[in-house]
């Protein structure tokens with residue numbers, strides 16, 4: 243297998259916000275995940291310390307909240323003010339009960355503790371435009387208006403200065419509370435955007451984009467064109483969601499690993515569309531894709547979504563992370579759904595936690611990646627994947643990034659093969675390697691998974707004899723490795 247990297251062939255800058263996370267009021271993500279005030283494992287604000295520590299290593303620069311489907315029946319005023327006075331409500335999206343003990347101010351405190359930017363998705367389902375605008379007023383205004391005063395009365399004198407705001411969640415889907423046809427959504431989103439921005443001109447807005455459901459690319463196109471044409475002048479991002487698992491009737495491992503490339507096709511399609519609408523409407527500012535929900539998810543569909551991940555899933559996540567960074571021009575933000583317990587890399591019990599398999603590629607992408615993506619040429623065997631609309635998928639996925647000082651090169655590799663070691667011949671042009679190490683994520687078999695006290699899929703670091711501009715690296719079967727090179 244040949245991997246050619248040329249330091250002069252640059253794809254663009256990777257936005258740090260592509261390492262974002264998402265938390266929703268769903269199952270044990272918030273209550274019993276990040277927030278457990280009665281636990282001895284929590285700090286004085288009720289935040290689980292062990293979860294914070296694991297989350298910190300994922301270095302998420304941005305955190306999306308409060309949903310997801312939940313937000314489409316969430317009224318933010320229920321979640322502010324004295325906790326004992328907050329209403330307990332039926333939660334209709336996931337058919338549970340919402341105590342409102344964790345609300346806007348707790349979310350902001352969590353973001354400050356984790357050192358991450360808040361990204362709030364507004365309720366464009368059962369909510370009104372006044373309510374969306376008032377939320378911005380409550381969080382960001384500092385000029386004595388009633389909601390700014392209310393925030394101060396609640397103990398937060400200084401404004402929260404929330405920059406990122408979503409204009410609803412998955413409004414195209416009939417499962418969404420307040421689901422709307424594209425025209426209706428676009429009109430409503432535009433009016434909400436105007437009012438929200440009138441409260442704070444500096445906010446950045448994420449328009450709700452479509453999702454390819456089944457193979458319905460036409461509906462995806464329709465929704466996105468309608469929403470963008472109406473709102474492009476007011477928004478900075480358009481959202482896209484992608485969840486995947488094996489394809490029915492196909493090999494579970496190989497089809498799970500083929501799906502990220504299908505998503506890549508959607509993203510490139512959406513990117514061209516955005517650019518076309520910007521040209522047509524003479525929109526000067528950039529609009530990029532916010533991949534604000536993505537993950538492997540196919541096993542559980544109850545109201546807990548406690549998916550247990552195996553090694554195949556970790557490799558799929560590694561491929562997806564490579565794919566996002568390769569498409570860095572188009573993708574301005576991404577939020578893994580979700581951070582804790584609910585389809586998540588961190589899994590807790592009242593007594594402790596463990597790291598799921600998918601945690602490791604996420605941590606590596608956050609810690610061991612440069613800011614510039616390089617164009618990589620890969621030659622290797624392939625397998626057919628017409629079930630995802632692709633003639634073939636390569637057994638090796640590769641991404642190279644260069645750090646800001648241009649003294650470190652990272653090569654993120656995934657060997658998709660279940661059986662074969664990959665002999666990777668690396669040819670580096672316009673640079674020479676001085677030393678290197680490999681951070682390797684693998685396990686006994688593709689279906690190996692982690693559990694409390696039994697973390698079988700982990701990440702090990704080993705030195706690699708590396709020097710010059712041509713070297714060979716042996717990657718085990720079903721493995722992901724990030725090669726970290728110091729350049730001369």
Ligand code: AHR
Pocket residue numbers: 266309310311312411412535579580
């Ligand atoms: O992340 C789980 C759910 O998936 C979210 O609530 C929703 O937006 C999506 O359908």
